[in-house]
Amino acid sequence: MAADFDFSGKTALITGAASGIGAATARWLDAHGITKLVLVDMNRPALDALDLDCEVRRIGGDVSDSALWKIGMAEVTDLDCVLLNAGISDAFPIVDGDLARWRKLMAVNLDGVFLGLRHALKVMRSKGGTIAVTASAAAFKAEPGTAAYAAAKAAVVQLARVAAREGAEHGIRVNAIAPGGVDTPIWDGMDFFADMTKSLGSREAAIASMGEIATPLGRYATADEIAAQIGFLLSDLSANITGAVLRSDGGYTL
Template identity: 35%
Template structure:
């Protein structure tokens, strides 16, 4: 297959965790990657890892809360590779942990801006780029987009919103050959959950593990595999779905 006929994907939040794992997996399948993140060092590292393995990748610093950044991201994909087939809108933040009345509007707005408005900003430009030839979009929601969590009102609201946005857009653009789904991870072993800057106390993480039927956290690679399936032809009749990848936490 010549380079120009290989698929092109955008992955936001690609500097680490689920985003990096997904970018590497898609690149290993021959997809050309546009890696996006606000973290320049991590984003460049992901692109370099792809290139070191023989793939094609470019990094674009992108703040998904800025519509102009998202427009430039999609424009880069089209200018560099001539097409856009896949988008994984994964950039997100966990945010401040507090009960609703104590949360504060600034903290609330930050979580909504990144986790929900950021997905919307990316999707508007991705959809326009895909309307001619179709494509597949996956948005990162969460099991907290289906459940509630004390202290996480903004995160839960944003992720519930991602699922609603995903379903509405899937209905709007199915006839254009664009499939739009969401992935809903449970506890995943990333820097956001177990790193030095994590807001999760060990007891909370252990409680999540204890609730899972599989009795452990997911690896980023396991979520990446679900995303790769959702953007592949193997899921050609799947759209508007919010696929739960939580080891059974929400089954009980």
């Protein structure tokens, strides 16, 4: 089994790699022998701060910008594994929705995945490979205020399934992971979380409280747990799995 988690000799691309699930996956692949990582994120200083042992190419940029894929990624033509993880969060009720906010979220969370899939499928056609995309449990459960985020993630799920059908004849597997609540920095920019942190006295207490309330298992996942599950989807252990969606949500969508 250990050999199936051996990524030596392989190159992996990760978008949204500077923090959270993306950074945790970079560390996981590094620990499992990946030879080269291509890391993409808008936050270049945080990207540069990642301490990894393997060869690393760091690219600062917006995944929804086609120029990133045409120019910045032009020389990235040898990929074995890809994680399309870049995303942003926003929440607003439909009745109060602003089209600019809707389009910004769709651009990063959906267009960025489309552009990443297009690039990965092109470069993998000659020898095959594995792709994982980060969806969300929000794709399967309706909650007030999540229209834009949930719609984008639901679209990502179906986009991954179509990509799996199109990639299969070339030996390319495409799967999605749909986390529920995960302890990542994405919460830190939300007003309600800031209020909860202040009320409960610490960030850790706020995360724990949300997990207890929202999930049957009573906890949120860590980024490292999700990274290990992504590692499985990218590994030879999942060689017969494509077009699947792994829900890792603590029972949230039950």
